[in-house]
Amino acid sequence: MRLAGFFALAAGVIALPVLFPNNYFVIVVGIAAGLHVILAVGLNLLMGYAGQISLGHAAFFGIGAYASAILTTRYAWPALLALAAGLVVAGVIAWLLARPILRLRGHYLAMATLGFGVIAHVIMVQATHWTGGPDGLTGIPPLNFLGWSVNNDLHGYGVVAAAMLLAIWLSLNIVDSRVGRALRALRGSEFAAQMLGIDTSRAKTQVFVASALFAAFAGSLFAHQQGFVSPDSFNLTVSVELVTMVVLGGLASTYGAACGAIALTLLHQGLVVFEDYEMLIHGALLMAVMIFLPQGLFVGLSQAARWAWRTARGMTP
Amino acid sequence: MPEQLLQFLVTGITVGSLYALVGLGFAIIYNASDVVNFAQGEFVMLGAMMAIALLSAGFPLPLAALLATLLTVLVGLLLERFAIEPAAGAPVVTTIIITIGAAILLRGVALLLWGKDFHPMPAFSGDAPIHLLGGSTLLPQSLWVMGVTVLLVALVRVFFNRTLLGKALLACSFNRSAAQLVGINVRVMLRLAYGLSAGLGALAGILIAPITFSSYEAGIMLGLKGFSAAIVGGIGNPMGAVAGGLLLGVLEALGAGLISSGYKDAIAFLFVLMVLFFEPTGLFGHKAAERV
Numbered sequence: 001m002r003l004a005g006f007f008a009l010a011a012g013v014i015a016l017p018v019l020f021p022n023n024y025f026v027i028v029v030g031i032a033a034g035l036h037v038i039l040a041v042g043l044n045l046l047m048g049y050a051g052q053i054s055l056g057h058a059a060f061f062g063i064g065a066y067a068s069a070i071l072t073t074r075y076a077w078p079a080l081l082a083l084a085a086g087l088v089v090a091g092v093i094a095w096l097l098a099r100p101i102l103r104l105r106g107h108y109l110a111m112a113t114l115g116f117g118v119i120a121h122v123i124m125v126q127a128t129h130w131t132g133g134p135d136g137l138t139g140i141p142p143l144n145f146l147g148w149s150v151n152n153d154l155h156g157y158g159v160v161a162a163a164m165l166l167a168i169w170l171s172l173n174i175v176d177s178r179v180g181r182a183l184r185a186l187r188g189s190e191f192a193a194q195m196l197g198i199d200t201s202r203a204k205t206q207v208f209v210a211s212a213l214f215a216a217f218a219g220s221l222f223a224h225q226q227g228f229v230s231p232d233s234f235n236l237t238v239s240v241e242l243v244t245m246v247v248l249g250g251l252a253s254t255y256g257a258a259c260g261a262i263a264l265t266l267l268h269q270g271l272v273v274f275e276d277y278e279m280l281i282h283g284a285l286l287m288a289v290m291i292f293l294p295q296g297l298f299v300g301l302s303q304a305a306r307w308a309w310r311t312a313r314g315m316t317p
Numbered sequence: 318m319p320e321q322l323l324q325f326l327v328t329g330i331t332v333g334s335l336y337a338l339v340g341l342g343f344a345i346i347y348n349a350s351d352v353v354n355f356a357q358g359e360f361v362m363l364g365a366m367m368a369i370a371l372l373s374a375g376f377p378l379p380l381a382a383l384l385a386t387l388l389t390v391l392v393g394l395l396l397e398r399f400a401i402e403p404a405a406g407a408p409v410v411t412t413i414i415i416t417i418g419a420a421i422l423l424r425g426v427a428l429l430l431w432g433k434d435f436h437p438m439p440a441f442s443g444d445a446p447i448h449l450l451g452g453s454t455l456l457p458q459s460l461w462v463m464g465v466t467v468l469l470v471a472l473v474r475v476f477f478n479r480t481l482l483g484k485a486l487l488a489c490s491f492n493r494s495a496a497q498l499v500g501i502n503v504r505v506m507l508r509l510a511y512g513l514s515a516g517l518g519a520l521a522g523i524l525i526a527p528i529t530f531s532s533y534e535a536g537i538m539l540g541l542k543g544f545s546a547a548i549v550g551g552i553g554n555p556m557g558a559v560a561g562g563l564l565l566g567v568l569e570a571l572g573a574g575l576i577s578s579g580y581k582d583a584i585a586f587l588f589v590l591m592v593l594f595f596e597p598t599g600l601f602g603h604k605a606a607e608r609v
Contacts, residue, residue, distance in 0.1 A: 053410050100594040106409040107353045111548045112593050114541065115586035122583035236537070240417055247414055280425030286418030290411050291403050 005255050006168060013161045017154060027153045029269055031225060034160035035218045036261035038167040040245040042214020044257035047246050049175060050207045051187035052102060053110050056117025057242050060212040062124060062234030063090045064219025069137040069229045070130060079143045083220040090216030091209050098205040117239050124231040136230025143224045156225050163221055164258075167214055171254045174210065183207055187252075244286055250296025259298040320451030325574040326567060327449070331459040331528070333566020334466035335361075338521035339543025340550065340558035341473060342514030347553045348490030349510035351409075352401060355416040357518055358540015359423040364389045364519025365531035366427055369436045378441065386519040392423070393515025397508050420540070427533035438526040462524045469517060470559050477555070486510060490553065538582065545589045551599025560601060565589075 013034075020026040043057050067086030071077040077085070101112045124131050131137065143150040143159060150159050174180050182203045185193040193200050223229050241264065249260025267285075271278040293300040339357055346354045364385050371381035400415050407415075441461050446454035476483040488496040489506045497503050521539075522531065529535070543558075546565050550557025565585055572584035592600060 047410070051410070053413065104593055104597055107347075107413070107552060108548065108593055108597060110353070110409075110413055111544060112590055115545070115590050115593075118541070118586050119583045119590075122580060126577070126579040126583075240421070243414065243417075251410075276429055277425070279421055279428055283418045283420070283422030283425055287400055287415055287422065290407075290415045290418065291400065294404070294407060294411055 003172075006165070006172065009168065009255075009258070010165055013165065017157060024153065027157045029265065030157050031153070031160045033262045033265040034157075034164040035222050035225075036242075036245060036265050037164045037258045038218040038221075039215055039242050040249070040257040040261035041167050041171045041254055042211040042218075043242050044246045044249075044251065044254065045171060045174060045183075045207050045214070046211040047243070048250075048252035048257065049180060049183040049187060050204055052204060052208070053243070054113040054211070055110050055236070055239050055243065056113040056115070056120070057211070057215055058234040058236070058238035059117045059120035060090050060094065060215035061219040061222070061238070061242075062120060062229075062231070063093065064216030065223040065229045065234070066124065066131055066137075066219075067216070068220040068223040069140050072141055072224075073137055073139055079141055079224055080145070083143075083217070083224075086216050086220045087213055090212045090219075094209045094212030095205065098208040099201065102201065102204040102208060114236070114239075117236055121231055121235050124234060131231070134231060136228055138228040140223050140227050140229070142227070143221070150224070160221055160225065163217065167217070168254055168258060171214075174207075175254060179203060179206055184252075241282075244282070247286070248289055248297050250299025253296070253299050256296050256298040260296065263297070320453050321574065322571075323449065323451060324453035325570045327453060327455050327459065328574075329567035329570030330563060331462050331566070332570060333563035334462050335521050335525050335539065335562070336542045336546045336566050337559040337562030338466055338469060338517050339539055340546030340562045341470065341555055342517045343543055343547035344550070344553055344555040344558040345473075345486075345510050345514045345517075347547070348555070349486060349507050350401065352412045352416065353544065353547075353552070354396075354511075354514070355413065355540065355544070356396060356420040356423060357514065357543055358536030358538070359420045359427075360389050360393060360515045360518030360536070361522035361525075361539045361543075362427060362531060362533065362536030363392060363423065364522035365438065365526035365535065366431055366436065366522075366533070367519075368523045369438050369526060369531060370431070372438065382520075382523050385523060386516050389519035390512045390516045393511040393518075394508055396515075397511035401511070402504075402507075420536070424533055424536070431533060433533065435530040435532045436526075437530050438523075440527040456528065458524075458527045462528075465520065465524055469520065470556075473513075473517075473555065482509070542585065545585065549589060549592050549600055551601045554599070554601055557599060557601035561599070564600075 016026060016030055039057070039061060043054065046052050046054055064086040067089050068079070068082045071082035071085055072079055097116065101109065101116070104112050125134050142156070150156050182193065182198045185196060185198055186200050186203055190200050222233070245260040245264050246257050247260070248263060249258065250256030268278070271281060274281075289297055295303070339361060342357050342360065343353065346352060346357070367385035367388050368381050371384055372378065376384065396419055400419055401412070404411060404415055440456070440458045442457045444456070446456055448454055477487050485496070485501045486506050486509060488499070488501055489503055493503055496506070542565060543562070546562035547558040548561070549565060550559070550561030565588070568588055569581050569585045573581035576584065
């Protein structure tokens with residue numbers, strides 16, 4: 001029962017290319033949505049469960065992507081090894097930052113994560129020698145598993161879909177683990193959690209590192225899938241969009257974050273036609289959801305549905 | 318070298334004055350409502366863009382500046398009424414996201430109205446640089462920026478310390494329910510705070526537009542730097558925000574001149590991070606006890 005949603009999602013992921021065979025658009029949007037789900041699910045661990053905001057998460061996404069890009073194009077590393085190296089780099093940076101950053105609360109934490117995101121972006125633009133500057137890096141090889149190269153879009157879709165399901169499964173397990181319960185206690189009241197004997201700074205560090213790893217993982221996949229990276233994919237706007245996804249779906253719900261990521265990806269695709277209005281609608285949506293449905297679209301609607309179901313059942317004896 | 322330093326200092330204080338005004342707006346709103354308004358930078362952008370539009374429609378500069386400021390104040394009031402008031406008592410993360418949404422919305426409106434181009438604005442009193450000792454120069458517009466900033470900061474100080482209205486607003490920032498109990502209309506005070514800081518932002522935008530030009534995205538970085546100024550100064554401390562803004566501006570100009578201009582934003586934010594790590598309540602903030 002607990003995994004019913006997971007299997008439904010897996011079925012949907014498999015059904016998509018079967019229902020729309022050789023449909024380039026569906027596959028490409030599917031890949032984008034899958035990567036966004038990984039990012040949102042990771043960020044939700046930090047924001048939804050631990051109650052800590054991050055306005056600089058695109059930085060970790062970028063660290064994963066640039067690690068893959070630099071190591072494969074400049075040093076001819078195999079793609080999988082570069083992906084692993086990206087995870088290590090992002091994990092170490094997150095671990096080093098976690099203690100000083102997560103000591104801060106509320107607005108101070110927002111400022112610090114935001115500052116980190118801006119600094120990372122400036123480095124991506126300015127360290128031309130390493131990152132190729134504003135133009136970015138091209139010629140990143142596709143992923144390669146023991147000689148099987150992910151060199152067409154359908155294979156790419158398969159890999160991203162599998163990675164996405166793995167991310168969701170991991171997140172569900174983290175949330176239900178001892179660490180997950182500690183995090184939820186921490187979100188309620190950090191002070192009370194400490195009184196219960198929870199090492200809150202350790203719990204916060206762990207979840208910060210975990211969510212950075214999710215983001216770096218998505219970044220590596222993104223780099224190998226696209227074949228090129230540039231700083232524009234990792235700026236402040238992207239960080240804010242990631243927060244939007246988590247909030248849109250509903251904080252503290254893995255499926256909610258996933259739905260938020262898919263919804264925003266589709267919205268972007270749909271709004272391409274109204275290019276000039278995209279920003280306006282994005283802003284209005286963000287405000288409206290936070291004002292009228294603060295627990296998020298997905299969580300709010302599913303609560304309403306559950307309530308309707310209960311009342312309907314209550315009325316028919 | 319010394320004359321170069323003087324040049325950096327002049328640039329730094331000009332930019333810093335701007336950060337100070339934006340930071341002051343952050344502090345006023347934070348004091349009144351515990352909300353950090355991420356749309357503060359958009360007030361700056363709106364002020365500049367509207368002034369430019371009014372100028373090109375044939376209005377004289379003083380009238381264009383006045384109208385642009387008043388229109389931005391109206392936007393600030395609308396923001397308070399329709400976005401902040403309905404979410405009263407919401408957690409910090411919620412209000413942060415609401416104001417980020419408002420910022421994106423305002424940016425979207427500006428994009429529709431004025432497109433993606435940079436819009437120039439003529440300087441208030443000519444472009445002929447004033448020569449200082451040792452070959453460094455000063456634009457007349459920089460004098461306008463510094464002079465008006467000093468005037469505005471002094472006015473805000475007088476407003477908070479000497480007028481009944483200002484003291485009432487200050488009372489709200491100390492304790493809202495106590496303020497309500499002594500007969501202060503907290504709701505009106507909240508609107509006053511949003512209007513005041515929108516007006517300060519708009520004026521900052523109009524002052525700097527002749528130097529930097531303006532575009533629909535101009536508010537993003539200015540807003541972030543203003544927020545940094547408020548944080549460095551100890552959030553909710555208006556004069557701390559002013560000092561923080563000047564400090565940030567000077568550091569940034571020195572960093573750009575002596576280290577690398579491409580990294581100037583990184584240098585500014587690195588400084589903010591260091592302040593947060595070692596002095597988490599800001600350089601001039603009082604050590605408040607955490608409420609559980």
